[in-house]
Amino acid sequence: xxxxxxxFRIVGQNLSDPAFLAAxxxxxxxxxxxxxxxxxxxxxxxxxxxxxxxxxxxFGVLAVALHAMPAAAWVPLAIALFGLGETTILFTxxxxxxxxxxxxxxxxxxxxxxxxxxxGRTMGAHGVKQFxxxxxxxxxxxxxxxxxxxxxxxxxxxxxxxxxxxxxRGMGQLIHAVAKSRQIPDLIALMVIIAAIGIAVxxxxxxxxxxxxxxxxxxx
Amino acid sequence: MPIVLEGVSKRxxxxxxxxxxxxxxxxxxxxxxxxxxxxxxxxxEVSLTIEDGEFVCLLGPSGCGxxxxxxxxxxxxxxxxxxxxxxDQPVTGPGTDRVVVFQEAALFPWLTVLGNVEFGLRMAxxxxxxxxxxxxxxxxxxxxxxxALAYPHQLSGGMKQxxxxxxxxxxxxxxxxxxxxxxxxxxxxRALLQRELLELWQRLKITVFFVTHNVREATVMADRVFEIxxxxxxxxxxxxxxxxxPRSEHDPRLIAIQQRVLGSLEExxxxxxxxxxxxxxPMAPRGPVVPADRNLGSHI
Numbered sequence: 255x256x257x258x259x260x261x262f263r264i265v266g267q268n269l270s271d272p273a274f275l276a277a278x279x280x281x282x283x284x285x286x287x288x289x290x291x292x293x294x295x296x297x298x299x300x301x302x303x304x305x306x307x308x309x310x311x312x313f314g315v316l317a318v319a320l321h322a323m324p325a326a327a328w329v330p331l332a333i334a335l336f337g338l339g340e341t342t343i344l345f346t347x348x349x350x351x352x353x354x355x356x357x358x359x360x361x362x363x364x365x366x367x368x369x370x371x372x373x374g375r376t377m378g379a380h381g382v383k384q385f386x387x388x389x390x391x392x393x394x395x396x397x398x399x400x401x402x403x404x405x406x407x408x409x410x411x412x413x414x415x416x417x418x419x420x421x422x423r424g425m426g427q428l429i430h431a432v433a434k435s436r437q438i439p440d441l442i443a444l445m446v447i448i449a450a451i452g453i454a455v456x457x458x459x460x461x462x463x464x465x466x467x468x469x470x471x472x473x474x
Numbered sequence: 475m476p477i478v479l480e481g482v483s484k485r486x487x488x489x490x491x492x493x494x495x496x497x498x499x500x501x502x503x504x505x506x507x508x509x510x511x512x513x514x515x516x517x518x519e520v521s522l523t524i525e526d527g528e529f530v531c532l533l534g535p536s537g538c539g540x541x542x543x544x545x546x547x548x549x550x551x552x553x554x555x556x557x558x559x560x561x562d563q564p565v566t567g568p569g570t571d572r573v574v575v576f577q578e579a580a581l582f583p584w585l586t587v588l589g590n591v592e593f594g595l596r597m598a599x600x601x602x603x604x605x606x607x608x609x610x611x612x613x614x615x616x617x618x619x620x621x622a623l624a625y626p627h628q629l630s631g632g633m634k635q636x637x638x639x640x641x642x643x644x645x646x647x648x649x650x651x652x653x654x655x656x657x658x659x660x661x662x663x664r665a666l667l668q669r670e671l672l673e674l675w676q677r678l679k680i681t682v683f684f685v686t687h688n689v690r691e692a693t694v695m696a697d698r699v700f701e702i703x704x705x706x707x708x709x710x711x712x713x714x715x716x717x718x719x720p721r722s723e724h725d726p727r728l729i730a731i732q733q734r735v736l737g738s739l740e741e742x743x744x745x746x747x748x749x750x751x752x753x754x755x756p757m758a759p760r761g762p763v764v765p766a767d768r769n770l771g772s773h774i
Contacts (some may be wrong), residue, residue, distance in 0.1 A: 369576060369578060369580045370580060370582070372545075372550050372568075372574070372576070372580070373574075373576065373580040373581075373582075374582075374593075375550065375568045376548055376550070376568045376570070376572070376573050376574045376642075377570060377573065377593055377594035377597060377641070377642075377645065378568075378570050378594055378597035378598055378645075379593075379597050380568075383597055387593075387596075387597070388582070391582065391584040391585075392582075392584075394584060469627060470583050470584065470625055470626075470627050471583045471584070471627075472627075473627040
């Protein structure tokens with residue numbers, strides 16, 4: 255194994271190398287676009303599944319199946335459909351991370367405490383108003399849980415996609431290149447950066463968001 | 475706006491109860507059909523009339539269908555037999571003329587105190603400036619002016635119930651339904667909120683239907699006390715209390731009334747205890763279940 259000092263020296267070099275930063279920027283941009291699609295589709299479909307039992311009975315299993323499927327397993331299909339390009343990677347992120355958002359959202363919608371619903375109803379919240387002003391906000395903690403997991407799932411899916419679609423410039427492509435040349439310290443340095451980005455976003459964005467929501471919802 | 479109950483009964487399917495006394499969704503309740511014989515009768519043939527502006531307490535041991543009566547008047551549940559009339563109209567669903575304050579404040583944690591109090595007005599489609607002005611007025615009325623922008627998790631139990639009361643009163647209901655609203659609070663806070671509630675009731679001239687298992691609470695506040703028996707809940711006694719308010723805890727006349735009510739309530743509590751003992755220990759020897767020095771605990 256390479257010495258930690260060697261690895262961190264390479265991490266430092268990478269972070270000041272414009273070519274590396276361009277690759278990292280490409281990965282992050284792809285992730286941002288993919289995650290945005292995940293949020294929209296995942297929450298949208300989750301709300302529908304949570305609201306309409308019939309839809310849930312028809313498609314709920316698909317959401318769970320989607321959520322159980324490893325993202326890497328989607329890559330070959332994505333390549334067959336979209337070729338070796340950006341779309342394939344976005345497709346992988348979306349399929350890898352949408353399921354967990356759907357499952358979390360629909361479970362949240364369906365597990366709103368009856369007392370919360372009753373409190374709303376006695377104050378005139380029913381039908382569509384009840385859904386948007388009582389049920390959806392009450393389901394927020396579960397939705398946030400789903401979004402947090404989806405970030406991690408999406409980040410993994412991005413890497414799986416980029417590794418297999420090595421023609422797109424990104425950190426996955428760099429791993430691919432470095433692995434071929436068997437430069438283990440360089441490889442580990444890349445992995446450290448990838449893990450660090452995953453942890454940083456989780457800690458700075460999602461852990462905080464979740465803590466805020468937990469404190470507010472669970473101690474109220 | 476008199477409330478009239480005519481021979482009202484309510485049955486639930488077995489196991490159809492949650493810990494909070496709320497009926498569970500059918501799926502969770504097991505959903506077995508056709509078990510009428512073993513259904514639980516929560517309340518049985520309850521008839522009563524509550525006049526406009528009255529303060530009525532419904533008193534009884536835990537698990538005797540008190541909450542069910544509140545839910546029936548609120549329109550959150552429908553009776554299996556009998557009729558619930560408010561102002562001569564049968565109750566068909568919840569309405570903002572009959573707002574409920576639950577045992578747990580059941581505030582919306584994602585909204586500030588102001589957001590919670592203006593919620594009903596927002597549902598009614600009132601424009602923001604108007605509803606906020608009205609909400610603030612009621613927030614001040616329950617002495618929470620400084621906390622208008624606080625979130626529920628930042629409030630104590632007593633403050634949360636104050637918000638729940640403001641949230642109900644802001645709708646200008648004719649009837650305020652209260653389901654053991656103070657039973658989770660400490661004694662000092664409870665006494666304070668009882669006084670404040672009486673002031674609000676006198677000031678706003680609303681009808682209050684207040685459920686409690688606490689004899690002192692009922693007798694200090696109510697014009698009339700309906701005592702409900704152990705399940706199936708039936709009205710067992712009706713007491714009219716004409717003592718002027720504010721009533722002193724030490725008033726011998728009040729204490730005499732409390733003694734009478736307690737004596738009657740003891741029997742019902744003994745029944746409940748016996749029932750639950752029988753259910754939990756079917757092999758237990760029969761005989762006097764409640765020891766001589768009965769502990770009435772929170773009922774006093």
